[in-house]
Amino acid sequence: MKKRPCIEILGTGRAVPERILTNQDLEKLVDTSDEWILARTGIQQRHIAEPGVPLSFFAAQAAQAALADAGASGEEIDLIILGTVTGDSKFPATACVVQDLIGAKSAAAFDVSAACSGFLYGLQLAESMMAMQGYRRILLIGGEILSSMVNWKDRDTCVLFGDGVGAVVLGPAQGSHGVLSTYIKSDGAFRDFLHSPGCGSLNPPSHENVDKMLHTIHMEGREVFRHAVTSMADALNQALDQAGVAVEELDLLIPHQANLRIIEAVGKRFRLSPDKIFVNVDRFGNTSAASIPIALDEARKAGRIASGSLVGMVTFGAGFTWAAAVIRL
Ligand SMILES: CC(C)(COP(=O)(O)OP(=O)(O)OC[C@H]1O[C@@H](n2cnc3c(N)ncnc32)[C@H](O)[C@@H]1OP(=O)(O)O)[C@@H](O)C(=O)NCCC(=O)NCCS
Structure with a gap:
C-alpha cells in the first residue's frame, strides 16, 4: 500500500x-x-x-x-x-x-x-x-x-x-502529492575516508595545523567511489520499498551529482535508461548538500518534471552518510 x-x-x-x-x-x-x-x-x-x-x-x-x-x-x-x-x-x-x-x-x-x-x-x-x-x-x-x-x-x-x-x-x-518516503543512514567507521580534520576540537586552529592543510578536504577517492555505489543502491531500494513504488515507475531519478561514473553505475544497477537520470555534474561539479536541490530546481524549471511526476532522490557523502527519498511532485 x-x-x-x-x-x-x-x-x-x-x-x-x-x-x-x-x-x-x-x-x-x-x-x-x-x-x-x-x-x-x-x-x-x-x-x-x-x-x-x-x-x-x-x-x-x-x-x-x-x-x-x-x-x-x-x-x-x-x-x-x-x-x-x-x-x-x-x-x-x-x-x-x-x-x-x-x-x-x-x-x-x-x-x-x-x-x-x-x-x-x-x-x-x-x-x-x-x-x-x-x-x-x-x-x-x-x-x-x-x-x-x-x-x-x-x-x-x-x-x-x-x-x-x-x-x-x-x-x-x-x-496524494508529496514526500512518499525518506531513508537516512550512516557509518562513522569510514569517517577518515572523506573528511576535513582541522579547525575543530580534534585539531584546533594553529599555524602548524593550517600548514599541514588539515582545514581542507582529504579524501580516499577509490574507497569513496566503491562505498558510494553500493550505499546509494541500498538507500534507493529502501526508499522505493517504503514508498511502495517500483523503480520503473519513477519519472526521474535525481542522484547526488558527485561524479558521472558513480551516477552511471547506480543507474546501471537499477537498469534505468539515461533519459530517466538527471545529470548536471558537468556544469556544477560536486556541490555536496546543494547538489540535489539545485538539480531538483533545474529539472522542474526545464520541464523534465512537473506536478504529478514521481521522483527518486539518492545521495552519499562524508560520514559516511547516505540517504534517499521518493516524492510525488
Ligand atoms: C577521485 C576519482 C575521480 C579518482 O579516479 P580514480 O580512477 O580512482 O583515479 P586514482 O585515484 O586511482 O588515480 C589514478 C591516477 O590519476 C592521478 N590523478 C589523480 N587526480 C588527478 C587529476 N586531477 N588529474 C590528473 N591525474 C590525476 C593519480 O595520481 C593516479 O596517478 P598514478 O596512477 O600515477 O598514481 C575517483 O576515485 C572518484 O570519483 N572517487 C569518488 C570521489 C567523490 O565522488 N567524492 C565525493 C563523494 S560525495
Whole structure:
C-alpha cells in the first residue's frame, strides 16, 4: 500500500556564484588535464564564489527564489533547516543568518551536518517535525561554499567540487502529492575516508595545523567511489520499498551529482535508461548538500518534471552518510 504523504514541495529555487572555473583553468593550477577530469568525473566546469562571499549570501538568494516560486513570504516560515558543512562561521548556525536576511521572524532555524546527504537528512527532519509540531511552512536549504575548504594544490580533490545553494519550501500535503518516503543512514567507521580534520576540537586552529592543510578536504577517492555505489543502491531500494513504488515507475531519478561514473553505475544497477537520470555534474561539479536541490530546481524549471511526476532522490557523502527519498511532485 502506498504511503499517504504528510509534506509536499510548494516551491524550489537555486543560486550559484557567477564565476566559473573550467577544467582549462584548473590545468593552470595543478598537473591535470581537461581529458582526465572529463573521463574520470564528467565535470567540465564548476561555479566558484569570490573569496569572502559567505554561504548565507547565496542561501538567502536561493531561499527568496523558492519563496517566490511557492508564492510565500519570509514571515510565513516556521522553520529553516540548512544542510551544510561550509557555513559562514562555526557558530551561530548559518540558518539563523538566512532567517535574518529573508525576514523569517517567526522561524526556528538550525544547520544540519551530514555533508552531501545534508539535504535529504533535512527532508526527513522536516517531514517528522511537520508531522509532530504542526508547522505550516518549512524552508529546507542545501548549500555549500566548498571552494573555501579545497586545497587548490591537491589535484586529487580540487577538480571535483563547486559552490552553490538549492532550496525548497515545504507545506502540509493536501492530497496524494508529496514526500512518499525518506531513508537516512550512516557509518562513522569510514569517517577518515572523506573528511576535513582541522579547525575543530580534534585539531584546533594553529599555524602548524593550517600548514599541514588539515582545514581542507582529504579524501580516499577509490574507497569513496566503491562505498558510494553500493550505499546509494541500498538507500534507493529502501526508499522505493517504503514508498511502495517500483523503480520503473519513477519519472526521474535525481542522484547526488558527485561524479558521472558513480551516477552511471547506480543507474546501471537499477537498469534505468539515461533519459530517466538527471545529470548536471558537468556544469556544477560536486556541490555536496546543494547538489540535489539545485538539480531538483533545474529539472522542474526545464520541464523534465512537473506536478504529478514521481521522483527518486539518492545521495552519499562524508560520514559516511547516505540517504534517499521518493516524492510525488
Ligand atoms: C577521485 C576519482 C575521480 C579518482 O579516479 P580514480 O580512477 O580512482 O583515479 P586514482 O585515484 O586511482 O588515480 C589514478 C591516477 O590519476 C592521478 N590523478 C589523480 N587526480 C588527478 C587529476 N586531477 N588529474 C590528473 N591525474 C590525476 C593519480 O595520481 C593516479 O596517478 P598514478 O596512477 O600515477 O598514481 C575517483 O576515485 C572518484 O570519483 N572517487 C569518488 C570521489 C567523490 O565522488 N567524492 C565525493 C563523494 S560525495
